[in-house]
Amino acid sequence: MNGSENASTSATARRTLAGVMRIVALRLSALILVLPPLAAGAASGADPAMHFRQGDDPRWAARDWDDRDWAPGNTVPARAGIYWVRIRFTQSPGRQQLLVDEAPRSTAGLAPGVPIDSIFMAAPYSYEFYWDGRLVGRSGTVGATPEMETTGPLDNAFIIPGELLGPGAHVIAVRLSSFHYKFPATQIEIRPLLSNFAGHYFFELRRPVFPLIGVGAAAVAALIGAMLFWLVDRRRPLLLCSVISLVLALFYLLIAWRWIHSDPYEWFYPRLVAITWAMTIIAWLFPWLLLEQFAVPRRAWWLIAQLPLLAVAWTMSPFYEIKSLWLCRAMLAASAGIAGWAVWRRRPGARFVLAGVLVALVLVRAGRRDFLDPSFFATFGGLVLFVFAALGLQFRTDRWRVQAMTLTSARLELELLRKNLQPHFLLNTLATIVEVIEQDPKTAVTLIEALAREFRILARVAGEKLIPLGHELELCRAHLRIMSLRKGARCSLAVAADVDERALVPPALFHTLVENGLTHLLPCDGEHRFELSAARDGSQVRYTLAAHGEPLERDRPATFAPLNVSLPPFAANLVGRREGTGLRYIKARLEESFPGRWSLRGEPVAGGWQTVIEIGKEMEGGRA
Amino acid sequence: MRVLIVEDEPLLAQRLERFCREILGEKLETLRVATLFSEASARLDESPIDLLLLDLNLHGRDGMELLKSSVAGSFHTIVVSANTEQALRAFEFGVLDFVPKPFSKERLAQALARVTERDGRAAGAAKFLAVKKFGKVELVPIDRVLYVEGAGAYAELVLDDGKRELHDKTLEKLHALLPPVFERIHKSYVVRWNAVKALHAQEGSRYEAELRNGLRLPVGRTRYKELREKLG
Numbered sequence A: 001m002n003g004s005e006n007a008s009t010s011a012t013a014r015r016t017l018a019g020v021m022r023i024v025a026l027r028l029s030a031l032i033l034v035l036p037p038l039a040a041g042a043a044s045g046a047d048p049a050m051h052f053r054q055g056d057d058p059r060w061a062a063r064d065w066d067d068r069d070w071a072p073g074n075t076v077p078a079r080a081g082i083y084w085v086r087i088r089f090t091q092s093p094g095r096q097q098l099l100v101d102e103a104p105r106s107t108a109g110l111a112p113g114v115p116i117d118s119i120f121m122a123a124p125y126s127y128e129f130y131w132d133g134r135l136v137g138r139s140g141t142v143g144a145t146p147e148m149e150t151t152g153p154l155d156n157a158f159i160i161p162g163e164l165l166g167p168g169a170h171v172i173a174v175r176l177s178s179f180h181y182k183f184p185a186t187q188i189e190i191r192p193l194l195s196n197f198a199g200h201y202f203f204e205l206r207r208p209v210f211p212l213i214g215v216g217a218a219a220v221a222a223l224i225g226a227m228l229f230w231l232v233d234r235r236r237p238l239l240l241c242s243v244i245s246l247v248l249a250l251f252y253l254l255i256a257w258r259w260i261h262s263d264p265y266e267w268f269y270p271r272l273v274a275i276t277w278a279m280t281i282i283a284w285l286f287p288w289l290l291l292e293q294f295a296v297p298r299r300a301w302w303l304i305a306q307l308p309l310l311a312v313a314w315t316m317s318p319f320y321e322i323k324s325l326w327l328c329r330a331m332l333a334a335s336a337g338i339a340g341w342a343v344w345r346r347r348p349g350a351r352f353v354l355a356g357v358l359v360a361l362v363l364v365r366a367g368r369r370d371f372l373d374p375s376f377f378a379t380f381g382g383l384v385l386f387v388f389a390a391l392g393l394q395f396r397t398d399r400w401r402v403q404a405m406t407l408t409s410a411r412l413e414l415e416l417l418r419k420n421l422q423p424h425f426l427l428n429t430l431a432t433i434v435e436v437i438e439q440d441p442k443t444a445v446t447l448i449e450a451l452a453r454e455f456r457i458l459a460r461v462a463g464e465k466l467i468p469l470g471h472e473l474e475l476c477r478a479h480l481r482i483m484s485l486r487k488g489a490r491c492s493l494a495v496a497a498d499v500d501e502r503a504l505v506p507p508a509l510f511h512t513l514v515e516n517g518l519t520h521l522l523p524c525d526g527e528h529r530f531e532l533s534a535a536r537d538g539s540q541v542r543y544t545l546a547a548h549g550e551p552l553e554r555d556r557p558a559t560f561a562p563l564n565v566s567l568p569p570f571a572a573n574l575v576g577r578r579e580g581t582g583l584r585y586i587k588a589r590l591e592e593s594f595p596g597r598w599s600l601r602g603e604p605v606a607g608g609w610q611t612v613i614e615i616g617k618e619m620e621g622g623r624a
Numbered sequence B: 001m002r003v004l005i006v007e008d009e010p011l012l013a014q015r016l017e018r019f020c021r022e023i024l025g026e027k028l029e030t031l032r033v034a035t036l037f038s039e040a041s042a043r044l045d046e047s048p049i050d051l052l053l054l055d056l057n058l059h060g061r062d063g064m065e066l067l068k069s070s071v072a073g074s075f076h077t078i079v080v081s082a083n084t085e086q087a088l089r090a091f092e093f094g095v096l097d098f099v100p101k102p103f104s105k106e107r108l109a110q111a112l113a114r115v116t117e118r119d120g121r122a123a124g125a126a127k128f129l130a131v132k133k134f135g136k137v138e139l140v141p142i143d144r145v146l147y148v149e150g151a152g153a154y155a156e157l158v159l160d161d162g163k164r165e166l167h168d169k170t171l172e173k174l175h176a177l178l179p180p181v182f183e184r185i186h187k188s189y190v191v192r193w194n195a196v197k198a199l200h201a202q203e204g205s206r207y208e209a210e211l212r213n214g215l216r217l218p219v220g221r222t223r224y225k226e227l228r229e230k231l232g
Helices: A003-029 A197-206 A209-232 A236-260 A265-293 A299-315 A320-344 A350-363 A374-421 A423-439 A441-461 A469-487 A509-520 A569-575 A581-593 B010-027 B037-041 B060-071 B084-092 B105-116 B171-177 B221-231
Strands: A049-054 A075-077 A082-091 A096-098 A105-107 A118-122 A126-131 A134-139 A155-159 A168-177 A187-189 A193-195 A490-495 A527-537 A540-548 A598-605 A608-615 B002-006 B030-034 B051-054 B076-081 B097-100 B128-133 B136-141 B145-151 B154-159 B164-167 B182-186 B189-192 B196-202 B206-211 B216-219
Touching: A049 A075, A075 A082, A118 A126, A118 A134, A118 A197, A134 A155, A155 A197, A193 A197, A209 A236, A209 A374, A236 A265, A236 A374, A265 A299, A265 A320, A265 A374, A299 A320, A320 A350, A350 A374, A374 A581, A423 A441, A423 A469, A423 B010, A441 A469, A469 A490, A469 A509, A469 A527, A469 B010, A509 A527, A509 A540, A509 A581, A509 A608, A581 A598, A581 A608, B002 B010, B002 B037, B010 B030, B010 B105, B030 B037, B037 B060, B051 B060, B060 B076, B060 B128, B060 B136, B076 B084, B076 B105, B084 B097, B097 B105, B128 B164, B145 B171, B154 B171, B171 B189, B182 B216, B182 B221, B189 B216, B196 B221, B206 B221, B216 B221
Parallel strands: A490 A527, B002 B030, B002 B051, B051 B076, B076 B097
Antiparallel strands: A049 A082, A075 A187, A082 A168, A096 A105, A096 A193, A118 A155, A118 A193, A126 A134, A126 A168, A527 A540, A540 A608, A598 A608, B128 B136, B145 B154, B145 B189, B154 B164, B182 B189, B196 B206, B206 B216
């Protein structure tokens, strides 16, 4: 292949490929360490003259081979057989040099006087490396066909024999083949870095430290999130937090992988794609986490609306670290939108999240081999921490509520027992018994048996939160039996046929209502009559207890307030303060067993009073 | 004696009635039984009573109002209740006795004796005297009462600042409720004894008590000698 052929090929291809090549050059710069360039004036004076040629000839390695007819430039077509690249350059003493023809430059990073002794290659191809005609290193096996080529590691470092080094003109020749180059791009860039072996290795050793910290931190967060979800509370934000942390750990592991394991160069492209997909998943899940955390309505709509945003982020740049940057920005922008909504709706912690997201949006930058810089991890970690803190607060509130409910249960049991053991009921009954013993011993026995019966049932049900309605009715009837004898009026409870006696109700629910009826109504025709009916609608039951009698003027209702146990403040809030203790007890019991799913109302009806209790219905607390 | 029983449980009302009849015997003039205080109180003006036996629960505001209007009346109130923890409170308001349920005949007799006997005293310390004023009942702290002046069927409370309050009870009934520091010095006067500075014998067998604020009240001839000794 002669020089004119090469020149004409180059001339036609160059203009049309110019744009592509720039992109490829930029892309490949992502693969290679870039140290801050020196000031323009300090750049190396020697222009490395780089030429390439397709074909294979061992003589082309020689220092003084005439390559002036070769094609100039540092990029070669990919997956197109064996190529040779020759670079002529002048070694500057004690100076790290990145040997590229388009932007010939020296790079800083080494202390003055540190000897140059090695070549670093970050190369997605198999090659042999010659320094002044002598083979100093190889990566994989160069081959004329994909089958003949074997792939070597992406990153390599070669010590150059001391006798070959020294200031002055040198020639590097690289024999390469790139059949396993997986990128869609058609060009490969050749960028050897001339440096000090120890110095550069120390630099490279430090690079995975931050991504590895990221792996550890994110993995721990994922584990904690998963354990909390599994063991403590099945909340979706917790699960999302765990999954995001897991993907984040994977994201950082894939970044750090380059320093952990020497992959063949063909794995390089899949790894970049995997990193970008990990970032995509994070960018989709994190706003979801915020949607859940702030209980935003129409979450599915937000999640679908995000997808075009992520698709646009993928097209923003051909370089994967820039894609990741744009994905991150898309995530932060969506998050800012959600957090902004949450601030508007005064969701707790929303201001904090909005501030964090906006700061991250300004700060986040792309690094080359590290992808997103540490500010990404810092802000992201802060936001995940916030989610944990918010969940922690929720746990605490829940625990308080559970404790409050436990305490309330204990108080209610105490109240139930107390209101039946308190002087008013028991001593009045005993007073009646004393009278009856003297007058009519037989009735006295009946009365004592009824009293014993009521207390036996009470002892059985007092500790329960819910009891079968049948037991409750038994309790009511025992009570009515006693009151019949005491009041000298018939007291009866009629239960409609369709009332399910196996249904569960709080203990002393109707017992308390019956008590209230007995005290607030005067007997009608010498009778206290109660009727219980139930209407079932799906999972919802409506009980109606009708009490027949003449409403008492409000002259002595206080005589019959059977409870005088003050509830703790939280329970008082549950049931409201200014009402009879009997009603308060009923409300507290209903709230205990059917939180937010009950209602209670009482109303005068012709010939008495009726109380309606609905259980199982979603509603805003109870009404009296 | 005219007695009213307020008790909503017929068996207990019956028991109270039976005991009253047995204890008071001849002394019982009339005896009525009511289920509620409100239904009986309306008729108190036309058929006055000397004693009310009241079943009462003090819990809540209404119980308190009921007790206040009862003790402001011209009659004595004896509470018969199962709620013994309310006894102290009832006494503070000026009930004569508090009979806990279940009650025996002996216990009721003891309570009734406080009404029938001369110099019968309340079983507990009153802190207030309930006074009817413009249709409402007001509480006068007993600490502020200097002396009480009888005026037939009524009595006048004279307070430490000179104010006077009319009470429906007779002087005798009020004296039964007042703490022992109040001394009967005259058929028309009961005075806070520690407010008395000196006793003076005037000409014509007239005796006077001089109070610390300079006020002079008449002292009964029969009481003078005993009071003289008490003053030392």
